Amino acid sequence: MITFNINGKPRQIDLPTDTPLLWVLRDHLGLIGTKFGCGMALCGACTVHLDGEPTRACVTPISAAVGKKIVTIEAIDQDATGQKVQEAWLTLGVPQCGYCQPGQIMAATALLKQKPKPTDADIDKAMSGNICRCGTYCRIRAAIKQVAGLTEVKP
Amino acid sequence: MKKPLDRPELSADISIADDILHIANISRRAFLKDLALTGFVLAAGFPSLIRADETALPSQKGKYGADAMPHGWVDNPLVFVAIADDGTVTIICHRSEMGQGVRTSLPMVVADELEADWQRVRVEQAPGDEPRYGNQDTDGSRSMRHFFMPMRRVGAAARTMLESAAAAQWQVPIQEVRAEQHQVLHPATGRTLGYGQLAKAAAKLPVPARETLRLKKPADFRYISKGQLGIYDGQDIVTGRAQYGIDTRLEDMLYAVVARPPVFGGKVLRYDAKDALEVPGVVKVVELPSSPPPADFNPLGGVAVIARNTWAAIQGRKALKIEWNNGPHGTYDSVAYKAELEAAARQPGKVVRNDGDVDTALKSAAKQVEAEYYAPHLAHATMEPPAAAARIVKGKCEIWACTQSPQASRERVAKWLKLSEDNVTVHVTLLGGGFGRKSIPDYVIEAALLSQAMNGKPVKLTWTREDDLHHSYFHTVSVERLEAGLDTQGKPVAWLHRTVAPTISSTFAPDSKHQMPAELGMGVINVPFAIANLRIENPEAEAHTRIGWFRSVSNIPHAFAIQSFVAELAAAAGRDPKDFLLDLIGPPRRIDPRTLGDTWNQGESPEVYPVDTGRLRRVIETVARETGWGRTLPKGAGLGLAAHYSFVTYIAVVVEVSVNEDGKLNIPRIDVAVDCGPQVNPERIRSQIEGACIMGISLATLGEISFKEGAVMQDNFHTYQLTRMDEAPREIRVHLMPTPEFDTPLGGVGEPGVPPIAPALCNAIFAATGQRIRQLPIRDQLRKD
Ligand code: FES
Ligand code: FES
Numbered sequence: 001m002i003t004f005n006i007n008g009k010p011r012q013i014d015l016p017t018d019t020p021l022l023w024v025l026r027d028h029l030g031l032i033g034t035k036f037g038c039g040m041a042l043c044g045a046c047t048v049h050l051d052g053e054p055t056r057a058c059v060t061p062i063s064a065a066v067g068k069k070i071v072t073i074e075a076i077d078q079d080a081t082g083q084k085v086q087e088a089w090l091t092l093g094v095p096q097c098g099y100c101q102p103g104q105i106m107a108a109t110a111l112l113k114q115k116p117k118p119t120d121a122d123i124d125k126a127m128s129g130n131i132c133r134c135g136t137y138c139r140i141r142a143a144i145k146q147v148a149g150l151t152e153v154k155p
Numbered sequence: 156m157k158k159p160l161d162r163p164e165l166s167a168d169i170s171i172a173d174d175i176l177h178i179a180n181i182s183r184r185a186f187l188k189d190l191a192l193t194g195f196v197l198a199a200g201f202p203s204l205i206r207a208d209e210t211a212l213p214s215q216k217g218k219y220g221a222d223a224m225p226h227g228w229v230d231n232p233l234v235f236v237a238i239a240d241d242g243t244v245t246i247i248c249h250r251s252e253m254g255q256g257v258r259t260s261l262p263m264v265v266a267d268e269l270e271a272d273w274q275r276v277r278v279e280q281a282p283g284d285e286p287r288y289g290n291q292d293t294d295g296s297r298s299m300r301h302f303f304m305p306m307r308r309v310g311a312a313a314r315t316m317l318e319s320a321a322a323a324q325w326q327v328p329i330q331e332v333r334a335e336q337h338q339v340l341h342p343a344t345g346r347t348l349g350y351g352q353l354a355k356a357a358a359k360l361p362v363p364a365r366e367t368l369r370l371k372k373p374a375d376f377r378y379i380s381k382g383q384l385g386i387y388d389g390q391d392i393v394t395g396r397a398q399y400g401i402d403t404r405l406e407d408m409l410y411a412v413v414a415r416p417p418v419f420g421g422k423v424l425r426y427d428a429k430d431a432l433e434v435p436g437v438v439k440v441v442e443l444p445s446s447p448p449p450a451d452f453n454p455l456g457g458v459a460v461i462a463r464n465t466w467a468a469i470q471g472r473k474a475l476k477i478e479w480n481n482g483p484h485g486t487y488d489s490v491a492y493k494a495e496l497e498a499a500a501r502q503p504g505k506v507v508r509n510d511g512d513v514d515t516a517l518k519s520a521a522k523q524v525e526a527e528y529y530a531p532h533l534a535h536a537t538m539e540p541p542a543a544a545a546r547i548v549k550g551k552c553e554i555w556a557c558t559q560s561p562q563a564s565r566e567r568v569a570k571w572l573k574l575s576e577d578n579v580t581v582h583v584t585l586l587g588g589g590f591g592r593k594s595i596p597d598y599v600i601e602a603a604l605l606s607q608a609m610n611g612k613p614v615k616l617t618w619t620r621e622d623d624l625h626h627s628y629f630h631t632v633s634v635e636r637l638e639a640g641l642d643t644q645g646k647p648v649a650w651l652h653r654t655v656a657p658t659i660s661s662t663f664a665p666d667s668k669h670q671m672p673a674e675l676g677m678g679v680i681n682v683p684f685a686i687a688n689l690r691i692e693n694p695e696a697e698a699h700t701r702i703g704w705f706r707s708v709s710n711i712p713h714a715f716a717i718q719s720f721v722a723e724l725a726a727a728a729g730r731d732p733k734d735f736l737l738d739l740i741g742p743p744r745r746i747d748p749r750t751l752g753d754t755w756n757q758g759e760s761p762e763v764y765p766v767d768t769g770r771l772r773r774v775i776e777t778v779a780r781e782t783g784w785g786r787t788l789p790k791g792a793g794l795g796l797a798a799h800y801s802f803v804t805y806i807a808v809v810v811e812v813s814v815n816e817d818g819k820l821n822i823p824r825i826d827v828a829v830d831c832g833p834q835v836n837p838e839r840i841r842s843q844i845e846g847a848c849i850m851g852i853s854l855a856t857l858g859e860i861s862f863k864e865g866a867v868m869q870d871n872f873h874t875y876q877l878t879r880m881d882e883a884p885r886e887i888r889v890h891l892m893p894t895p896e897f898d899t900p901l902g903g904v905g906e907p908g909v910p911p912i913a914p915a916l917c918n919a920i921f922a923a924t925g926q927r928i929r930q931l932p933i934r935d936q937l938r939k940d
Contacts, residue, residue: 015436015464016435019464019466020466022466023464023465023466026402026465027410027464027465027466028464030404031395032395032398032402032404033394033395033396033397034395035399035401035538035539035587036401036465036540036617037538037539037540037620037872038620038871038872039469039619039620039871040620040871040872040873042871042872042873043538043620043872045538072395073394073395074394074395074396076395077394086393086394089389089393090385090389090390090393093385093386093389093838093839093842095254095386095388095389095392095393096254096255096256096842096843096846097252097253097254097537097538097539097585097586097587097588097589098254098388098389098391098392098393098397098585098587099399099537099538099539099585099587099588100538100587101392101393102392102393102395105393120885123880124880124881125881127879127880127881128879128880128881129879130879130880131538131872131877131879132538132849133536133537133538133588133590133850133877134254134538134588134846134849135845135846135847135848135849135850135853135878135883136842136845136846136849137849137878137879137880137883138845138883138884138885138886138887139842139845140880141880141885
């Protein structure tokens with residue numbers, strides 16, 4: 001039996017310790033906001049925060065998450081920056097299908113908490129691990145800049 | 156954050172307690188049923204209340220557009236609208252949401268005509284049931300094109316019923332009352348009645364005849380054409396509550412993955428499940444039958460591992476020992492196949508259009524130019540891979556799936572399980588991308604078969620990314636060969652285009668070797684160029700994998716070749732590519748597509764939707780103006796133009812690039828001019844076009860699925876690369892052509908943005924570097940070592 005802290009609450013799980021956090025969240029805890037996209041840390045759909053660090057849950061065995069604070073998209077609105085990111089996402093109409101967006105929001109929130117005024121290069125670096133097949137990148141960049149209070153030239 | 160009104164909650168906290176499972180779809184259905192009992196008065200969910208003549212299939216009404224689609228359209232308000240006592244208006248969306256915004260845009264059309272306050276509207280997703288809702292195949296960029304008018308009539312009819320009910324209650328003539336924002340007013344006396352108060356009485360009134368409906372004037376639209384509503388599911392998406400097919404959770408559900416034959420047409424020879432069954436959590440291993448050709452929508456067969464969670468199923472699959480028989484396509488090899496296509500393109504082929512005398516004109520031309528273009532297979536790679544859940548209880552099968560074709564899913568599942576269609580329910584979840592992959596319900600059938608194998612227990616099937624890339628219904632692969640003759644003024648006098656590509660028809664009739672009219676009609680046969688001598692040929696190509704629909708379909712290779720070649724001709728003629736293209740298109744005129752040999756015309760009427768070269772010219776002129784065509788750029792930078800007409804929409808694109816000394820490509824900006832007729836939801840049109848730009852850049856720079864010994868060589872996003880943030884265009888400007896009067900017919904939006912991107916990019920690279928790209932993807936072709 002392993003105990004973790006997920007979204008501020010202790011949770012217990014009885015599974016092999018090499019099970020990736022992603023499947024524990026999705027299949028056992030019903031936290032389906034964390035998405036599966038590749039299973040190989042290639043797409044960012046499964047991004048969660050582990051002690052504030054953006055982390056790919058698909059390659060993180062639960063043994064590595066023990067003793068850490070796990071935050072998923074379901075609780076990111078409890079963070080002031082996370083909430084602002086969500087609001088900017090809606091104001092600028094970022095999502096298309098929306099499937100990648102929980103991961104994008106987790107990555108963007110982590111970036112903005114570490115660098116409240118990110119440069120374009122910072123944004124590229126922090127966000128390029130997150131694929132959006134619908135192609136919402138321009139709006140993601142604009143939304144991050146909006147949260148950062150950096151003006152984005154609008155056509 | 157503000158919560159939108161009355162949204163069914165999927166509370167993560169509730170479902171966290173491991174065994175309490177909570178499915179939004181079920182709760183939504185329960186919600187519908189409860190409301191039906193307590194006062195859903197314009198009755199959704201009660202087919203018996205609908206008069207037979209109202210659901211009579213309209214498909215026979217005409218040959219074109221929605222009329223020609225299976226099950227046509229339905230505009231009965233009783234099918235699409237329900238109003239509760241508290242005034243909540245529920246609007247049914249019968250098309251699948253995959254990012255195009257249809258769950259916002261179609262209900263918004265109803266709400267506008269209904270004078271419903273959007274804040275008090277709920278959207279309910281229809282299950283697969285085309286006889287009831289009309290066509291539900293969400294593909295071909297036609298949801299709005301085909302359902303704008305039916306949805307307006309739905310709203311107008313419901314509004315009229317509410318007005319009649321109010322007039323009756325006040326005993327005044329209906330002309331004296333008017334509906335406005337969720338209530339009916341009697342201005343003469345200042346009386347008002349809310350929709351909730353009127354709903355019960357309104358529901359008892361007859362549905363007004365179609366011809367008597369008063370539709371709003373465009374000037375009175377509240378939501379249509381305004382683009383001010385956020386997407387309906389936005390809140391759920393950003394909070395992680397949105398439900399996709401892969402998110403389905405049912406009580407006692409098992410989780411499955413399938414090992415499918417690596418080569419199309421292959422079979423399981425023998426397998427050993429011993430190790431797989433020892434993986435903790437694995438419950439059962441079952442063989443799924445393979446199907447004889449044609450591929451159709453049939454599952455590929457293979458060996459399934461069913462487990463207590465997805466990870467255990469994946470681990471179990473890794474432990475399977477399977478010997479495959481690869482079948483007849485075990486030698487499919489993309490390198491050899493490319494050479495085959497090239498050889499075919501260098502020989503005459505079936506003539507599919509022939510104007511004038513191309514051979515003589517070519518021979519006597521002052522200058523001959525020829526070029527061959529290659530565009531490889533692609534996989535859709537929707538971020539949500541295919542997934543579906545199924546359970547069978549007492550002979551009734553229920554499915555939850557991210558499907559673009561709920562009706563086909565229902566029909567096929569019924570056939571495979573030998574059930575009547577009435578006993579199959581397909582709930583449509585959100586789709587984490589579709590792009591044509593999810594038009595094909597092979598994975599839905601698989602889920603049903605797996606539940607059947609578990610005696611009806613709920614089973615969710617997940618495709619891993621590897622499954623998705625290995626077993627797609629791939630975008631075709633093509634060689635396009637073009638030859639042209641220019642006269643002494645540099646004017647084209649002859650045009651010969653040979654297009655060679657395995658056809659989608661081969662998926663349904665394996666012997667098909669020629670592109671079907673719907674493929675030829677995607678920009679190759681219907682080129683609206685003013686050239687007297689023009690011949691299009693289509694040599695044979697045999698398919699060795701399942702060819703399917705990929706967003707924009709054959710327009711991608713066709714536009715890539717044609718729009719690249721036009722720029723090559725401009726260069727050969729020493730002319731500006733934009734002026735050259737405009738001259739080639741010629742003066743504004745409306746061409747009957749049949750005179751171009753295009754009998755298909757995107758399924759639309761040739762009279763209502765002629766090929767309008769004036770509109771094509773206008774998007775080109777607009778994008779050139781907006782982008783500052785001709786402006787001076789620094790060394791290594793360039794602008795490239797391409798224009799393409801597809802899905803009855805006119806698009807022109809200018810891509811700006813810079814290529815540095817090492818050959819690294821940078822895309823600072825793309826401008827797109829779009830004439831898709833009237834714009835119902837301009838905000839979502841922009842987002843679709845922005846997305847099309849990224850997909851176009853992605854396929855042009857990185858996209859390639861290739862085969863060796865019959866199997867796909869790409870496994871995941873490290874080998875099938877997609878454009879990421881750092882290589883995406885930095886800025887995309889979408890210029891929508893104004894049509895405030897709503898006086899032209901609607902065009903498609905989801906797909907037509909993609910085809911012109913690759914040629915515009917390659918033309919820009921040529922402008923920047925002098926290097927001409929004829930083979931996609933570009934990958935490291937620009938690199939200087
Ligand atoms: S699913 Fe974890 S990075 Fe793609
Ligand atoms: S919004 Fe669809 S994948 Fe990003």
